[in-house]
Amino acid sequence: MSHWRRIPPGIWALGFVSLLMDVSSEMIHALLPIYLVTVLGTSTLAVGIIEGIAEATASITKVFSGALSDWLGKRKLLAVLGYGLAALTKPIFPLATTIEWLIAARFIDRIGKGIRGAPRDALVADLAPAELRGASFGLRQSLDTAGAFIGPLLAIALMWATAGHFPTVFWFAVLPAVLSVLVLLLFVKEPERKEAAGPARMPLHPRELARLGARYWWVVGIAAIFTLARFSEAFLVLRAQSIGLPIALVPVVMVIMSLAYSLSAYPIGMLSDRMTPTGILIAGLALLVAADIVLALATDIWLLATGVVLWGLHMGFTQGLLSALIANAAPANLRGTAFGMYNLVTGLAMLAASVLAGLLWDLAGPQATFLAGAGFAVITIAGLIWIRFRSLLEEPGRA
Numbered sequence: 001m002s003h004w005r006r007i008p009p010g011i012w013a014l015g016f017v018s019l020l021m022d023v024s025s026e027m028i029h030a031l032l033p034i035y036l037v038t039v040l041g042t043s044t045l046a047v048g049i050i051e052g053i054a055e056a057t058a059s060i061t062k063v064f065s066g067a068l069s070d071w072l073g074k075r076k077l078l079a080v081l082g083y084g085l086a087a088l089t090k091p092i093f094p095l096a097t098t099i100e101w102l103i104a105a106r107f108i109d110r111i112g113k114g115i116r117g118a119p120r121d122a123l124v125a126d127l128a129p130a131e132l133r134g135a136s137f138g139l140r141q142s143l144d145t146a147g148a149f150i151g152p153l154l155a156i157a158l159m160w161a162t163a164g165h166f167p168t169v170f171w172f173a174v175l176p177a178v179l180s181v182l183v184l185l186l187f188v189k190e191p192e193r194k195e196a197a198g199p200a201r202m203p204l205h206p207r208e209l210a211r212l213g214a215r216y217w218w219v220v221g222i223a224a225i226f227t228l229a230r231f232s233e234a235f236l237v238l239r240a241q242s243i244g245l246p247i248a249l250v251p252v253v254m255v256i257m258s259l260a261y262s263l264s265a266y267p268i269g270m271l272s273d274r275m276t277p278t279g280i281l282i283a284g285l286a287l288l289v290a291a292d293i294v295l296a297l298a299t300d301i302w303l304l305a306t307g308v309v310l311w312g313l314h315m316g317f318t319q320g321l322l323s324a325l326i327a328n329a330a331p332a333n334l335r336g337t338a339f340g341m342y343n344l345v346t347g348l349a350m351l352a353a354s355v356l357a358g359l360l361w362d363l364a365g366p367q368a369t370f371l372a373g374a375g376f377a378v379i380t381i382a383g384l385i386w387i388r389f390r391s392l393l394e395e396p397g398r399a
Helices: 009-029 032-039 044-072 076-089 099-127 130-161 166-172 174-187 206-210 213-228 234-242 252-272 278-297 301-329 332-364 366-387
Strands: none
Touching (some): 009 032, 009 076, 009 130, 009 166, 032 234, 044 099, 044 332, 076 099, 076 174, 099 332, 130 252, 130 301, 166 174, 213 278, 213 366, 234 252, 234 301, 252 301
């Protein structure tokens, strides 16, 4: 508890902002793949393409929003704009009657995510004491992911209460999105910038990007390889349906995954403040290999649940840690740009991974998709050991 009290109130507030928005988003996204496939007749390849392009759109937007936050020397304004845009898109989902409207809403929602993502992460880095940076990112990630399992739980309850009426569930998702914006406006205060860390004049100029340094680009490269080894969580939902889980209960997959993610992210964040990251990253990849193998072989709900738990633990072991490594490696007045470039590279990797996953699913079935993911993860582990990147990641790098 004393450790929690040392984390600044602004980071707690940002965590609850993320929690509320994730409750809203996951109420929709836990059902959207099934809605697209079963109601609108979309193929799984199309789901993979839609999810991949949507996330890539968010990642590209993060580059420019992150750089703009460095240029302005302000983070909160862009975070409010991004969360506000996402909140405004939520009513489109229950009103949409065609796939084109749903795709448009999904993309606009992801643009909002792109606008807020890098400035918010840079704001966490600005607010966090250097010795608590891993714990701070882990806490925000834990609260964010708590929303990711509360949302599907609400979706399950509402699907049961409404006899499977998708639009009603989508309407209920509007409220937490609005509350998220209000919490951000009222409870998050931007810290004063130190003179040495004033606004960057041209954040995307090659000269400024060069200031990010080799250590930063190594972290980005490793994160991209991590992302290629996994794909959109939409395929976890489709896997649940493929083994016969009733549609009303399919969101439980995201509940289980997000619960494992949420419970592990903060402890791993604290651990990363006290030890070097190499072992944690390799452990996270080993969990992904195990998750993919179990999901490929799953024939009942218990094996499915085991694979989903392992997938969530892999996320908890890696995502907050990678964000903390980015924050530690980047100059203070280029953190927005640093997070933007990081998200661009990993978003493009997610696009490639999701399209490949959808193609394999359509051509050879779900087993091929998850076994391919396991193969990429094994290659990644071997690559990390082979290139011996310990010295590049294990420097303290606290700023």
